[in-house]
Amino acid sequence: MSNETPLDAIDREIIFHLRQDGRLTNVELAKRVGLTAPPCLRRVKRLEESGVIAGYRAVIDPEAVGRGLEVLIDVEIYAQDRKSFEEFESIVAAFEEVVEFRRMYGRPDYFIRVAVADHAAYEAFLTGRLSGLPAVRRLESHLTMKTIKTSP
Amino acid sequence: MSNETPLDAIDREIIFHLRQDGRLTNVELAKRVGLTAPPCLRRVKRLEESGVIAGYRAVIDPEAVGRGLEVLIDVEIYAQDRKSFEEFESIVAAFEEVVEFRRMYGRPDYFIRVAVADHAAYEAFLTGRLSGLPAVRRLESHLTMKTIKTSP
DNA sequence: GGTGAAAGCTAGCCGGC
């Protein structure tokens, strides 16, 4: 996947523009980076094939799909055998409310980001799903007061 | 922005497919949701105009653009006057390494996600930029051992 | 970097619920 050819200035410009608008037409993109369409398309294809451009996504308003509330959770677990770890990880990863899930160095053991409709839905998730897992020792939920910046 | 018309089943399917591939052609999308192109396009336009679809982004491999290392940082600050808060927030938000920045309820005061090339770059960021800010009382960096799940 | 055939986009109009 990792490309041997490092990105030149034009590649970086292409990435910059496609990050802002993934549906740019190739001709418009070419105009912005100072190329004509065919060489521009070849570069884009190369970036896609080398994995630099991993895909394209529509950005959806979380509110509109019932995911307006994000909660960050620090998790401590009981140190157990390998099987318990694996079970805990696969169960949590399968929860649709979980949008990010990392095992951390030091403390906490795991970091989870959950997206739900509202506080009632979060309470239901915490009580009905997460806190009942045998591996869970301690959960600490962190609520956002204000999002100052997200994504590049 | 908030649409009065709630999303029906087809709208949800359109969102589902465009979340997976934001460059789907309209005819292909129409085929998948069981419509012909024109009504499908009208729905997409409506979703865009109502803000449900907020935009389209290319997904870039962080490694390829020198952003392979993500660190999560808990920040505690000295409680100060409004001006200090605002200054701290605008300075941190302006750092290009900072990709997520939230003010939290309770502790920590702020949550920062940073994306840098490697550990040396992180050390430089921490020493040269973040820890020197007068408002900063305590920083706690959290490193990921394993990413088990990201995004929907 | 340019060219041209094939594919896709999208406006206008029509028909069924």
Added chain:
DNA sequence: GCCGGCTAGCTTTCACC
């Protein structure tokens, strides 16, 4: 009136030079 489907002209894509 609302929503889907059809036609048709314009734009974009992309293999070939």
